[in-house]
Every structure is written in C-alpha cells, then in structure tokens.
Amino acid sequence: MGMQQVHPSPTPVILIIGAADTGRAPIAVALLRRLAQERGHTWQIASAGVVGHDDDPLQPAARDALAVMGLSIDDHVARSLTDDLAHTAHLLIAVDSGIARVLRSRYPQATIYSLGELAGRSRDIPDPAGMQIGAWLHYSREMEQLLKAGFERMTTILSGNNVVEESPSLASPPPPPPPPPSERQEVCARATRLLDAIQAMPDVIDWPAARGRLQATLAELIPLATEPTDLTMLYVEALNRWLDRQTSTPSADRITRLRTAIERGQHPVGQSEVADLMRWPD
Structure with a gap:
C-alpha cells in the first residue's frame, strides 16, 4: 500500500481521513482510541478531511451516536489534511476507498489503507450526513467492526513489519453476494x-x-x-x-x-x- 516514510515521532501516529472531518472520521478516531487503549497501545490517533471544513464542529447526529456508544469527542474541530500532517503520520486510514485513491495520488510514498482494506473486506462505509441517528449508529457499529477486524494488521504496520498481502490468484473465491433486500x-x-x-x-x-x-x-x-x-x-x-x-x-x-x-x-x-x-x- 506504499512505502513507509521516516517520521520524527517515536510514538506511532495514525491519521483517519474523511471528507469534511465532521462525521465518519472523528467517530472512527473515538472508536480506535478506545480499542487501542483496551489493548495497551499508546498510539496518537487524530483525524483530518480532504475538503475544507476547517473549524466546523462534529455533526450533531454523529455526536449523539457516539454518546449512545459511550464515547465523546466534544472538543473536536474539523481541519483539512496538510502535507505536514500527512508526513508526520505513520499510517493514513481513509474512511472509504474513494478517499484512499485521493490520498494515494497526493502522497504516493505514504502508507495508506481504507477501513475496508485494513479489515480485508471489500466494504466502504457510506456517509450518513443528513440521515437520522439510527443510520449513524448502524454505520458507527460497522466501522467499529472493521477497526476490530483490521487491528492486527494495523499493529503489524506500526511495528515496522511488512504486511503480506494475499495474492488475488491464490485467494479463496469470495462468497456470492446476498440477494438484494426486497x-x-x-x-x-x-x-x-x-x-x-x-x-x-x-x-x-x-x-x-x-x-x-x-x-x-x-x-x-x-x-x-x-x-x-x-x-x-x-x-x-x-x-x-x-x-x-x-x-x-x-x-x-x-x-x-x-x-x-x-x-x-x-x-x-x-x-x-x-x-x-x-x-x-x-
């Protein structure tokens, strides 16, 4: 997924990148901070966005969804991803594959994964902006599952070890997709x-x-x-x-x-x- 850069901080730095940095990305930060703390890691975890919504607060529905899950990130203020931020990060996690493509075009030497790629799944979490809290809760829980599934891979990346990607030719064929809901x-x-x-x-x-x-x-x-x-x-x-x-x-x-x-x-x-x-x- 790209070569790792040389970073000034000895503590691993993870940046989760969303679109506006007011919804999915800060939610993923709160979820990953809890997972890392539970597993004894002292990673620096923060977020940024690829479009300029600087200084905007967390969306209210995102804040409420986090509260239901026992989390808060009330002091969050959106910021745009800059070259300096990207270069200090050991790992850039995009909330979906579209944002991952943008990041790879900007920073070809950075270590970049989407949430789905970390978890080894072909899955992007939709942006629930404008939806009711039920949708935010559903997608937040799904993000939590992807982070849990990708946690071992994250640990390997941040330890400096190479991640062996499964060859598509040797991989088991994916299961057939479920029938679409009526x-x-x-x-x-x-x-x-x-x-x-x-x-x-x-x-x-x-x-x-x-x-x-x-x-x-x-x-x-x-x-x-x-x-x-x-x-x-x-x-x-x-x-x-x-x-x-x-x-x-x-x-x-x-x-x-x-x-x-x-x-x-x-x-x-x-x-x-x-x-x-x-x-x-x-």
Missing part, C-alpha cells in the same frame, strides 16, 4: 432503525414527531402487498392505530414487541397476525 424489507429496515434511535435516546427523541415518521414509513408497505390473501393494509392500520394510542415514548418491552411486529411485515401477513395486533393492550 422493497418490503427495505421499508421495515428503515422503521427498525428509527426504533433503534427511539430506544437508545428516549429522553431526547421527540416522540410525536418520531411516531408520525414511523407511521408514514409503515404506510409504505401497503402498496407493496400484491397477493389477494395478503392483509398488509389491515396489519399496518392496526399497528398505526396502536401507535396513535401511545401518548408517550413506549417502554422497552413495547418497543421490542413493535420491532417483532415490524419485522413480520417483511412478508405477506394473514388474518391471524392482524387479529393478534388488534388484541394488543394500550
């Missing part, structure tokens, strides 16, 4: 991500607004019912009537029950499922 599955996934956010921060979420968004999302299932025996319309109406009766954020037990009901909506539903919903207590 439209119903995508709608239900969006609804359950919203439930994640409600359950994670019940005192922060505006329940009436969240309930309205959840009901609107569930209503998207109705036109997706194509079989005569599929009672999805009645099922969604029963769910939304139950939600109407919830004047405050539901308890954890009720959210769990609601999650199960939403997951059931990924497939056609029958009379027994509708009848069960209609018996739910207020």
Whole structure:
C-alpha cells in the first residue's frame, strides 16, 4: 500500500481521513482510541478531511451516536489534511476507498489503507450526513467492526513489519453476494432503525414527531402487498392505530414487541397476525 516514510515521532501516529472531518472520521478516531487503549497501545490517533471544513464542529447526529456508544469527542474541530500532517503520520486510514485513491495520488510514498482494506473486506462505509441517528449508529457499529477486524494488521504496520498481502490468484473465491433486500424489507429496515434511535435516546427523541415518521414509513408497505390473501393494509392500520394510542415514548418491552411486529411485515401477513395486533393492550 506504499512505502513507509521516516517520521520524527517515536510514538506511532495514525491519521483517519474523511471528507469534511465532521462525521465518519472523528467517530472512527473515538472508536480506535478506545480499542487501542483496551489493548495497551499508546498510539496518537487524530483525524483530518480532504475538503475544507476547517473549524466546523462534529455533526450533531454523529455526536449523539457516539454518546449512545459511550464515547465523546466534544472538543473536536474539523481541519483539512496538510502535507505536514500527512508526513508526520505513520499510517493514513481513509474512511472509504474513494478517499484512499485521493490520498494515494497526493502522497504516493505514504502508507495508506481504507477501513475496508485494513479489515480485508471489500466494504466502504457510506456517509450518513443528513440521515437520522439510527443510520449513524448502524454505520458507527460497522466501522467499529472493521477497526476490530483490521487491528492486527494495523499493529503489524506500526511495528515496522511488512504486511503480506494475499495474492488475488491464490485467494479463496469470495462468497456470492446476498440477494438484494426486497422493497418490503427495505421499508421495515428503515422503521427498525428509527426504533433503534427511539430506544437508545428516549429522553431526547421527540416522540410525536418520531411516531408520525414511523407511521408514514409503515404506510409504505401497503402498496407493496400484491397477493389477494395478503392483509398488509389491515396489519399496518392496526399497528398505526396502536401507535396513535401511545401518548408517550413506549417502554422497552413495547418497543421490542413493535420491532417483532415490524419485522413480520417483511412478508405477506394473514388474518391471524392482524387479529393478534388488534388484541394488543394500550
């Protein structure tokens, strides 16, 4: 991935590079700092961005996602990647492969990996800017898994040892990709991500607004019912009537029950499922 440079600092320096340095990159910094501390490493870990958003704070949804995960980086201020910063880093970690390509064109002698490359996976974490906190939590947890999977490789790189890359010709063929989710599955996934956010921060979420968004999302299932025996319309109406009766954020037990009901909506539903919903207590 490039030759290592000679660095003035004896302590390994890792720079995680994002686009604006207000979302994914600082989240990855907080996650990696915790991992390094847990494993007894004293690495210097910081972030920067390839586009100029200097002095901007962390995005609010990113801050809230970190809080849910027991982390904070409240003093973070975005900065642009400079030549001096790049040259002091022992390892540059790009949050996605597109940013990795930009870095390699700028700094061909630097040691550069994307998060997916470190983990040995063909995966880029999407930028959740503008999305709800549920998406930020989902992608933050995925970044944490990639960092854990790539931690041994990071340790090898920072120790000065060569990383043996697997030859594509000798590698095992990748498993076939999973089938794409159906439209119903995508709608239900969006609804359950919203439930994640409600359950994670019940005192922060505006329940009436969240309930309205959840009901609107569930209503998207109705036109997706194509079989005569599929009672999805009645099922969604029963769910939304139950939600109407919830004047405050539901308890954890009720959210769990609601999650199960939403997951059931990924497939056609029958009379027994509708009848069960209609018996739910207020």
